[in-house]
Amino acid sequence: AQTVTQSQPEMSVQEAETVTLSCTYDTSESDYYLFWYKQPPSRQMILVIRQEAYKQQNATENRFSVNFQKAAKSFSLKISDSQLGDAAMYFCAYRTTRTGANSKLTFGKGITLSVRP
Amino acid sequence: GAVVSQHPSWVICKSGTSVKIECRSLDFQATTMFWYRQFPKQSLMLMATSNEGSKATYEQGVEKDKFLINHASLTLSTLTVTSAHPEDSSFYICSARKAGGFYSNQPQHFGDGTRLSIL
Numbered sequence: 001a002q003t004v005t006q007s008q009p010e011m012s013v014q015e016a017e018t019v020t021l022s023c024t025y026d027t028s029e030s031d032y033y034l035f036w037y038k039q040p041p042s043r044q045m046i047l048v049i050r051q052e053a054y055k056q057q058n059a060t061e062n063r064f065s066v067n068f069q070k071a072a073k074s075f076s077l078k079i080s081d082s083q084l085g086d087a088a089m090y091f092c093a094y095r096t097t098r099t100g101a102n103s104k105l106t107f108g109k110g111i112t113l114s115v116r117p
Numbered sequence: 118g119a120v121v122s123q124h125p126s127w128v129i130c131k132s133g134t135s136v137k138i139e140c141r142s143l144d145f146q147a148t149t150m151f152w153y154r155q156f157p158k159q160s161l162m163l164m165a166t167s168n169e170g171s172k173a174t175y176e177q178g179v180e181k182d183k184f185l186i187n188h189a190s191l192t193l194s195t196l197t198v199t200s201a202h203p204e205d206s207s208f209y210i211c212s213a214r215k216a217g218g219f220y221s222n223q224p225q226h227f228g229d230g231t232r233l234s235i236l
Contacts, residue, residue: 042229043155043208043210043229043230044227044229044230045161045210045212045227047224050224089158091160091161103149104151104163104166105151105161105163105212105225107160107161108160109159109160110158110159110160112158
């Protein structure tokens with residue numbers, strides 16, 4: 001079974017600075033998807049960024065980028081120019097590419113990010 | 118596009134009553150819907166996966182008779198918490214995904230969640 005590990009429960013960053021959130025995962029599959037979701041205090045789940053394992057290029061979305069290290073099974077999220085609105089809980093998630101019974105998101109425990117003004 | 122509407126957003130009811138939560142995909146057909154439960158400051162815990170027209174697949178430890186899931190159409194799934202008790206109080210989130218063939222790259226779209234409080 002796949003597992004996703006987020007070992008840091010909390011992090012803090014100064015506004016306008018850069019922060020990196022760590023995530024590791026374990027799988028025997030060669031092709032899969034990785035995601036970062038943001039959950040602000042409103043508790044809505046917002047997709048931040050997505051990475052296909054077969055792509056070597058790291059995904060980027062504006063101020064958000066990932067460092068995907070497939071061999072190390074590491075998938076960290078970098079937030080540049082942090083803003084107050086980035087304060088939220090962030091979840092790393094894994095999903096197989098196959099449909100069927102196992103085609104579900106496996107979430108990490110999450111990390112609470114606070115942004116200092 | 119890809120909006121998932123979840124209703125109600127907050128419900129308070131007495132112990133022993135049953136509560137129904139609706140999850141609708143507003144602008145796409147969702148062959149698969151997921152129901153999660155989340156406690157404060159914790160991760161989402163998958164309760165069950167439902168496919169339109171078939172019985173839901175429950176995760177280990179989730180009581181099927183307690184949490185009834187119905188996915189009767191391609192745009193609607195419901196979760197009914199039967200004979201609810203204070204320990205069922207939690208935040209429930211639904212998620213929907215379009216069909217995508219054998220290898221699916223369709224993302225999951227989440228509803229805004231339902232805060233359930235049992236007195």
